[in-house]
Amino acid sequence: MAQVVHLAESASESAVQALPQNVEAEAALLGALMIDNRLIEDVQLKLRPQHFFEPLHARIYEAILRLTDKNMVANPVTLKPLFDSDEAMKQVGGPAYLAQLTGSGAAVIGARDFAVQIYDLALLRALVGVGRDLVEGALDTSEEVAPLAQIERAETELYKVAEEGGAEGKAKSFAEATREALEMAEKALNSGGHLSGFTTGLEALNSKIGGLHKSDLIIVAGRPGMGKSALGTNMAFAAAQRFLRDTADGIEASKAAGAPAALFSLEMSADQLATRILSEQSGITSEALRTGRISQQEFRELARAAAELENLPLYIDDTPGLTIAALRTRARRLKRQKNIGLIVVDYLQLLHGTGRGGGNENRVQEISEISRGLKTLAKELDVPVIGLSQLSRAVEQREDKRPQLSDLRESGSIEQDADIVLFIYREDYYLKAFEPDYPMPNETDKLAKYEEWNAKYSAAAGKAEVIVAKQRHGSTGIVRVRFDGRTTKFSDAADEGYMPELRG
Incomplete structure (x- = not known):
């Protein structure tokens, strides 16, 4: 398998090293996917390009998904034209790097495990990012400080990470849906039928x-x-x-x-x-x-x-x-x-x-x-x-x-x-709003009108x-x-x- 080099650079190399990542697992997974495109069905629902630490690997994974979505074979030959002008690819030897990734067929056996680890490490990096933003925001007192707003924002970001790590969406079988419908019907029956x-x-x-x-x-x-x-x-x-x-x-x-x-x-x-x-x-x-x-x-x-x-x-x-x-x-x-x-x-x-x-x-x-x-x-x-x-x-x-x-x-x-x-x-609310004045004893016309209103109001009250x-x-x-x-x-x-x- 190819020697994998970190291409992502930052102001501090130690900061990059400190982030949870495993670019070797990313390279092994990409090689396995190019060897056996059927593995893509197992990983694509949960693993997305942004979960890769190495940007070049993320672009390769995205290209593999694009080709297979068009019912095309994704291998080093079909992927080569897509990376001829990719600067990061040139730094690791050009499109020949794609062939090097497929050098170890043994990676196919552990492909699913590699995908799980890449995903988990991406969640940890997201958590690190939330923590870093929280610390930086709390230390920055140059603007008006709103601690409660910062806490709410942090909770929202943490929940997004938690959602990302939750159960993956999947289609329910008809048997599962039927079971839930029966449980609902049973509850209605036990409560008296309604x-x-x-x-x-x-x-x-x-x-x-x-x-x-x-x-x-x-x-x-x-x-x-x-x-x-x-x-x-x-x-x-x-x-x-x-x-x-x-x-x-x-x-x-x-x-x-x-x-x-x-x-x-x-x-x-x-x-x-x-x-x-x-x-x-x-x-x-x-x-x-x-x-x-x-x-x-x-x-x-x-x-x-x-x-x-x-x-x-x-x-x-x-x-x-x-x-x-x-x-x-x-x-x-x-x-x-x-x-x-x-x-x-x-x-x-x-x-x-x-x-x-x-x-x-x-x-x-x-x-x-x-x-x-x-x-x-x-x-x-x-x-x-x-x-x-x-x-x-x-x-x-x-x-x-x-x-x-x-x-x-x-x-x-x-x-x-x-x-x-x-x-x-x-109705009584509107009737009350149009209540006529109470008539004087000699105002027989108004009295009849008031009695008519009072009868309606009493019936609606x-x-x-x-x-x-x-x-x-x-x-x-x-x-x-x-x-x-x-x-x-x-x-x-x-x-x-x-x-x-x-x-x-």
């Missing part, structure tokens, strides 16, 4: 969508005041509470109908969300809790609710102004540390993308980046992600104020990326609709629920279910 994912806390909604499924992006949208934050919080709480209950009953965590949940609140603080949850569980209004207008009995109820929720696996991050990259970094950390199984983001339009610049066009692109980022996060961590979203004012201009998919604000990519889109509609406007895995429709505005709690309506599939 819940194959994590619970939403609403039986009627569970029946309609089958619960919250791993890797799905669920968009919950509504106009301000409809209760989208309340519904997102309710779902996160219900999943965390069900997980606590199921595991306490001896059910395996992997088979629980709930999961530890993370709630990223860009609008409300953690204590405000905690107050909401305590209000829901104790039955005391949030306003009474904030102002302290509660009795001793109500305080005891509050203390009881707080004690029951002490071990709830629900984690709240209320950091304002997060970018989608920072949110993904924090979500990965919570997945690693707390093994979260559900993520709620409140709300999507308050996140920032990674780009710069203003204008409506850039904002549309930014929202597209954010929605894609949330969908990628759902698949990457294999958890359902619930993204709350504002709706455009177009809703207010229509006589029928039920939302439509076209009302999703600022980007059609939200609809495209989402697996499920849920809209919240409360406390009722809400969760509109399933898109469902990738099932039909659309309307789920009727109840909403307690005092405690911001959604619950099942005793005499309501869901309406048939939406038309149009």
Whole structure:
């Protein structure tokens, strides 16, 4: 086999030597691939040109892949024209170097092992690079120091290295896919025939969508005041509470109908969300809790609710102004540390993308980046992600104020990326906004008008609709629920279910 010479040079030869590498293994692998092109099928899925330490070897490997991709034989003869003018090749004797690489046929036996070692050493070099950048950044105080931003950047880079070293992607056999489908069906059967994912806390909604499924992006949208934050919080709480209950009953965590949940609140603080949850569980209004207008009995109820929720696996991050990259970094950390199984983001339009610049066009692109980022996060961590979203004012201009998919604000990519889109509609909210003045005793015309309004409002009060406007895995429709505005709690309506599939 050819004598292999380091061609990569740097300011310090000792620095090059210090980096993890094995150019002899690279040369042996290239020789083996040129001797037997069939070996390429075994290594090309995981090993890429950038994993080679020696740049010349990376170019040779890339050329081999190009030729075989065209169904051509890759050997020293077919590769020679591609390297006639390569300066680095000339330094090691010209294209004859390709023939020298094939000098040892024994390398064919250990080709797969060489590929594994080259890949592992590339990961170690990437890790060295992250560490070096981290040290240099921490030592450079010439500009404004932002330690937390540096830590987040380092975590992101480390996660990229970890992802690179994870299990390689592969096609699943039909048997594997069938087994997963049967496990999902078994879970739905054991839960009573309607819940194959994590619970939403609403039986009627569970029946309609089958619960919250791993890797799905669920968009919950509504106009301000409809209760989208309340519904997102309710779902996160219900999943965390069900997980606590199921595991306490001896059910395996992997088979629980709930999961530890993370709630990223860009609008409300953690204590405000905690107050909401305590209000829901104790039955005391949030306003009474904030102002302290509660009795001793109500305080005891509050203390009881707080004690029951002490071990709830629900984690709240209320950091304002997060970018989608920072949110993904924090979500990965919570997945690693707390093994979260559900993520709620409140709300999507308050996140920032990674780009710069203003204008409506850039904002549309930014929202597209954010929605894609949330969908990628759902698949990457294999958890359902619930993204709350504002709706455009177009809703207010229509006589029928039920939302439509076209009302999703600022980007059609939200609809495209989402697996499920849920809209919240409360007729009593709009009726309340148009409440007529209470008439004087002699104003009979106004009295009739007021009584007509009051009858409509009384019939609609406390009722809400969760509109399933898109469902990738099932039909659309309307789920009727109840909403307690005092405690911001959604619950099942005793005499309501869901309406048939939406038309149009």
